[in-house]
Amino acid sequence: MAELLGxxxxxxxxxxxxxxxxxxxxxxxxxxxxxxxxxxxAMGLDDPIVRIVDLLAGAEFARRRD
Structure with missing residues (x-):
């Protein structure tokens, strides 16, 4: 976990x-x-709700990296 927090x-x-x-x-x-x-x-992500727009953006990012 330490690495996640820099x-x-x-x-x-x-x-x-x-x-x-x-x-x-x-x-x-x-x-x-x-x-x-x-x-x-601590990472500034105090709202753990997954939003579809964030999920789609992550999928698009992953697709471009492949």
Whole structure:
């Protein structure tokens, strides 16, 4: 998840420990865990509704890349 937020994965643990990771993080069974909703909000995508226009635009983009 760190890469999605523009954070170097090697530095993510240090940022979490320092309280500077860009979204909420919990620790479960010795692993850092972030909730998908928190990642979306941190990315500025706080509205997770999929819109048909966005889906079609993504399909068109993928088609051009092939």
């Amino acid at each position: 954070v170097d994965a090697a530095k993510a643990g240090g940022l979490v420990r320092a309280g500077r990771f860009p979204c909420r993080v919990t620790k479960e069974k010795g692993r850092y865990v972030v909730l998908p909703d928190d990642v979306l909000v």
